[in-house]
Amino acid sequence: MARKVVIVGAGPSGVLLAHYLLQRDQGYQVEIYERRNDPRSIPLSKSRTFPLVINQRGITALSNIKGLVEILKSVSIESTGSLNHEKNGKTQLIPRSQPIYILDRTQLIIMLLETLTGKYNSDRLKIYFENQCNVVDFETKTVKFSSVGNTDDTTNITVNYDLLIGADGARSQVREQFLSTDEFEVEQKYVPSAYKSIFLPANSVTSLKPGYIHTWRGSDGIAAILVHRTDSSLSGTINFPRENNLIANFSTTEEVSQFFNDQFPEIAQILPESEAEAFLNRPISSIITIRCNRYHHGDSVLLIGDAAHATSPSLGQGCNASFEDVAFFDKLLDEYSDDIAKAIAQFSLRRKPDAHALVELSDNAFPISNKLLFLEFFIRLRSAQIMHQLFPKYFSPSFLQLLSESTVPYSEILNIYKNWIAKVKRANEKFLRN
Ligand SMILES: Cc1cc2nc3c(=O)[nH]c(=O)nc-3n(C[C@H](O)[C@H](O)[C@H](O)COP(=O)(O)OP(=O)(O)OC[C@H]3O[C@@H](n4cnc5c(N)ncnc54)[C@H](O)[C@@H]3O)c2cc1C
Structure with missing residues (x-):
């Protein structure tokens, strides 16, 4: 039976x-x-x-x-890579050797x-x-x-x-x-950061290239992620510390628009009034x-x-x-x-x-707010990618390649990167204590 x-x-x-x-x-x-x-x-x-x-x-x-x-x-x-947008308008590309699907x-x-x-x-x-x-x-x-x-x-x-x-x-x-x-x-x-979803219409006139994960790091541990959908609209999340966050205290759409102007001007340019209002009313999700x-x-x-x-x-x-x-x-x-x-x-x-x-x-791969450590993460990542591409026999793939472009067990990846994880964990704990 x-x-x-x-x-x-x-x-x-x-x-x-x-x-x-x-x-x-x-x-x-x-x-x-x-x-x-x-x-x-x-x-x-x-x-x-x-x-x-x-x-x-x-x-x-x-x-x-x-x-x-x-x-x-x-x-x-x-998607063939992530574009990290800096405050000065420059971008850092983290390319992928294999595509991912969003x-x-x-x-x-x-x-x-x-x-x-x-x-x-x-x-x-x-x-x-x-x-x-x-x-x-x-x-x-x-x-x-x-x-x-x-x-x-x-x-x-x-x-x-x-x-x-x-x-x-x-x-x-x-x-x-x-x-x-x-x-x-x-x-x-509870993960120290919470998030609100964001949706931007298909007719947004934007220089954001399709096919990339777009990320921004604002101040005080606030970050944004946006990706294109198949109908060319954009969706993503705004991530921010769960405690003492300004987003929970917004009461008007003007405050929402001001927040985007200050933190993520490129998103502010394509944020319609209707989405500012929807964003205001959307619940904060904790993880x-x-x-x-x-x-x-x-x-x-x-x-x-x-x-x-x-x-x-x-x-x-x-x-x-x-x-x-x-x-x-x-x-x-x-x-x-x-x-x-x-x-x-x-x-x-x-x-x-x-x-x-x-x-x-x-929990501990990305530094929450330490800019120097984030830069170190980026340099480590790019150099590992380049060295692996040039000398695949001698250098293992980067952290992100192992996670996303292989099926190497997570416990093995943790073992390879245990020193980095411990370093970020200490920095994140320090940031959250202060
Ligand atoms: C903002 C965000 C971004 C993410 N991005 C990624 C990503 O890029 N890549 C990735 O791999 N993962 C990502 N994740 C994680 C991913 O969403 C989850 O790991 C995945 O959805 C887990 O699938 P699941 O089916 O186990 O659980 P869920 O997706 O949570 O589904 C559980 C289902 O059970 C139902 N349910 C719950 N309780 C009951 C009940 N009592 N009775 C009946 N039904 C019930 C729920 O309604 C739900 O439909 C992200 C998560 C978040 C929050």
């Missing part, structure tokens, strides 16, 4: 996992439960989204499902959902939106959901499972249930990082993606690492001939060193 897999969360990791399990053979039936509404049914402009960079790790995981990489490329912007999180999920529902019918795949996971009973292997749609009466349903996947993100409810189990440890930390001592419980529950190891978005790795989780779990199912209990226990054991290393790398 087919095994019933219940996936909580239709984010990138949950939907890709459904692809992988259904591709294995007829032995799996999948039900996905997602708290939010179906992203295919609402306009992109109304969805809560931000740009995601998909690198070699993500591409490698997607490439195991026929057609996904081609579709991803067709709905993404291909698209909105919502677009990514839509493409994963459309391809999934295009391949499998309701005999093997069911997707329920606006259903929130509340409680898991590990003994009876059941999970309770309540309907959170625009209806007055809340419907509760109880669903049984053979395998339950918590793919429900950084604030995972499935992980929350692990807290009642023996010897489960989780560390949750948490998660480290757990295990990702499975018993013989039938597994956490993947951000639910298992949410990271700071500074290195653009969270989604890529979540895709790696899925491919890794699939390999374990191969290795253990679909013995779920063994595969999930091995997932905890073998994935943990890389997941913990990723959180450490993402």
Whole structure:
């Protein structure tokens, strides 16, 4: 009889996992439960989204499902480098030897959902939106959901499972249930910076070149990232320290416009009044990082993606690492001939060193506010890239190349760059203390 897999969360990791399990053979039936509404049914402009960079790790995981990489490329912007904009108008280019692909999180999920529902019918795949996971009973292997749609009466349903996947993100409810189990440890930390999304219209007259990630460093730890979308509009985030930030105190659009004039004049030039107002009203998002001592419980529950190891978005790795989780779990199912209990226990054991290393790398790769250290980072990066290009046998690729253009395990990268990470960590801690 087919095994019933219940996936909580239709984010990138949950939907890709459904692809992988259904591709294995007829032995799996999948039900996905997602708290939010179906992203295919609402306009992109109304969805809560931000740009995601998909690198070699993500591409490698997607490439195991026929057609996904081609579709991803067709709905993404291909980028060959980052342009760091300085206050004096000059730019520093960080080129890439391999392209990365940029698209909105919502677009990514839509493409994963459309391809999934295009391949499998309701005999093997069911997707329920606006259903929130509340409680898991590990003994009876059941999970309770309540309907959170625009209806007055809340419907509760109880669903049984053979395998339950918590793919429900950084604030995972499935992980929350692990807290009642023996010897489960989780560390949750707030990233020192928070962010607000920003969207700039397609008709903006701008000198910003498409195909690059544009970054600016303002004063006091404030930074901006902008990328083009396929319709030539721009989207990105303004990042700023979570505490004592001026952005939280804005009450008028004039203050917003003044802020952009002072900090990011190139963005101010293309910021329409309507977006200044939308920016003012948009909520500030905070980010948490998660480290757990295990990702499975018993013989039938597994956490993947951000639910298992949410990271700071500074290195653009969270989604890529979540895709790696899925491919890794699939390999374990191969290795253990679909013995779920063994595969999930091995997932905890073998994935943990890389997941913990990723959180450490993402927290401490970039200096928050030390300009000299940032310059050192840039010089180290460029010289490593050049030396590797000239003498690939003797010099390893740069830090960013290893992260984005290879599938070298994160724990190995942390080991290679441990001195740099320790140096930045000390500087960041000092900045945050003052
Ligand atoms: C500003 C920003 C920029 C980023 N940029 C990048 C980048 O460039 N590259 C990159 O690789 N990563 C990036 N990330 C990280 C990336 O977004 C995450 O790592 C990725 O989305 C994780 O996927 P996931 O499916 O595990 O979790 P999520 O994307 O969080 O999806 C979880 C899903 O579960 C649902 N859910 C939650 N709770 C419940 C519940 N109780 N019941 C039912 N459903 C529930 C949620 O609604 C959601 O749809 C960025 C993150 C941020 C915040």
